[in-house]
Amino acid sequence: MAVNDKYKILAINPGSTSTKIALFENEVEIFSENITHQASELAQFATVNDQYEYRKEMVLSALRDNGCKLEEIKAFSARGGKMGCIPGGTYLVEQTLLDYINLSIPMNHPCGLAPHIANEIACEQGGTAFMVNPPTVDEFIEVARITGFRDIWRRSGVHALNQKEVAIRYANSLGKSYEELNLIVCHIGGGITVTAHRKGRMIDSSAIMAGDGPMAPTRAGTLPVQDLLEMACSGEYTYKELWTRASRDGGLVDHLGTSDVREVVRRIKDGDRYAALVYEAMMYQIAKYAGSMAVSLEGSVDAIILTGGIARDEYCVSEMRRQLSWIGPIAVIAGEFEMEALAAGALRVLRGEEEAMLFDGRPVWDHKEFLRRYNVTNKQIHK
Numbered sequence: 001m002a003v004n005d006k007y008k009i010l011a012i013n014p015g016s017t018s019t020k021i022a023l024f025e026n027e028v029e030i031f032s033e034n035i036t037h038q039a040s041e042l043a044q045f046a047t048v049n050d051q052y053e054y055r056k057e058m059v060l061s062a063l064r065d066n067g068c069k070l071e072e073i074k075a076f077s078a079r080g081g082k083m084g085c086i087p088g089g090t091y092l093v094e095q096t097l098l099d100y101i102n103l104s105i106p107m108n109h110p111c112g113l114a115p116h117i118a119n120e121i122a123c124e125q126g127g128t129a130f131m132v133n134p135p136t137v138d139e140f141i142e143v144a145r146i147t148g149f150r151d152i153w154r155r156s157g158v159h160a161l162n163q164k165e166v167a168i169r170y171a172n173s174l175g176k177s178y179e180e181l182n183l184i185v186c187h188i189g190g191g192i193t194v195t196a197h198r199k200g201r202m203i204d205s206s207a208i209m210a211g212d213g214p215m216a217p218t219r220a221g222t223l224p225v226q227d228l229l230e231m232a233c234s235g236e237y238t239y240k241e242l243w244t245r246a247s248r249d250g251g252l253v254d255h256l257g258t259s260d261v262r263e264v265v266r267r268i269k270d271g272d273r274y275a276a277l278v279y280e281a282m283m284y285q286i287a288k289y290a291g292s293m294a295v296s297l298e299g300s301v302d303a304i305i306l307t308g309g310i311a312r313d314e315y316c317v318s319e320m321r322r323q324l325s326w327i328g329p330i331a332v333i334a335g336e337f338e339m340e341a342l343a344a345g346a347l348r349v350l351r352g353e354e355e356a357m358l359f360d361g362r363p364v365w366d367h368k369e370f371l372r373r374y375n376v377t378n379k380q381i382h383k
Contacts, residue, residue, distance in 0.1 A: 080134025081112025220250030
């Protein structure tokens with residue numbers, strides 16, 4: 001297929017309380033809509049899976065309201081759900097992939113519905129369904145997985161969709177391919193991940209939900225193990241309470257009572273010294289993890305990319321430049337490009353720039369199999 005051919009691509013990205021859709025013609029967005037789902041509407045569904053027909057009809061209704069002709073759409077590109085550890089790329093949605101998602105019932109997040117919605121519309125109207133860089137993309141090198149416990153392993157938990165998109169965009173701006181560069185990408189938003197990209201693979205990273213990395217607006221990040229264990233064993237907290245504090249009410253929320261960086265910056269301008277200290281600490285932690293990723297890349301860093309919503313903040317960018325410019329050039333690609341990334345992944349396949357990947361159901365890494373390769377006996381394997 002020629003590069004100059006025009007393809008209409010629908011990106012589908014369900015979230016907890018909304019479903020984002022966007023129609024593209026090649027790289028150009030034709031329209032987008034963030035379909036909000038009221039809590040009262042979602043309350044009628046016992047599980048996420050039960051929301052399928054409701055969400056699909058909302059997508060189709062929005063397309064009809066915007067005058068879209070489904071038969072003109074060449075590709076339906078879906079945000080993926082919990083797929084196990086898989087390589088990054090654009091996946092063809094076919095039965096093996098759909099069956100694997102079905103085995104994850106009940107789903108814990110609506111993004112797992114997207115491949116089903118994309119596939120059903122594609123089957124009904126023509127076109128092809130794809131899934132692009134789901135949250136479980138895992139390209140870690142083996143040495144990055146080891147911890148001080150032989151039954152606890154580091155797994156990837158990265159903003160894979162946006163991180164890979166901005167890395168590809170930066171490479172294109174230089175007239176190079178993503179696979180030619182070594183990059184550190186700092187996704188700085190409601191969640192924060194700092195990742196080493198080596199020649200097209202995310203070989204190491206902080207983990208968005210595993211409590212490994214910088215604190216974020218709503219997440220605690222890395223905590224001292226002894227203090228956390230004492231809290232967990234004190235009898236004063238349940239597992240759920242601690243997990244909620246670490247993953248939803250930590251970071252800026254725990255310190256300052258807000259996750260809105262604009263509010264934090266306003267307080268700093270009004271003379272709030274503690275707000276300034278906490279925000280500076282978050283920037284320091286991001287820079288510290290970025291420095292560790294430079295080690296992962298053995299000092300060969302073509303650029304450090306700042307992305308995510310907080311990368312729009314001038315103070316954040318200035319701090320990152322001050323602390324990290326000695327490692328390599330700083331590039332700012334502020335905002336999140338999930339919808340553009342979904343369309344771009346499908347477009348690369350349609351143009352023949354990439355080959356669509358097939359999901360075979362096998363994880364790229366399994367800790368028991370890994371230990372067997374190193375002749376660790378079953379008695380030594382705790383889990």
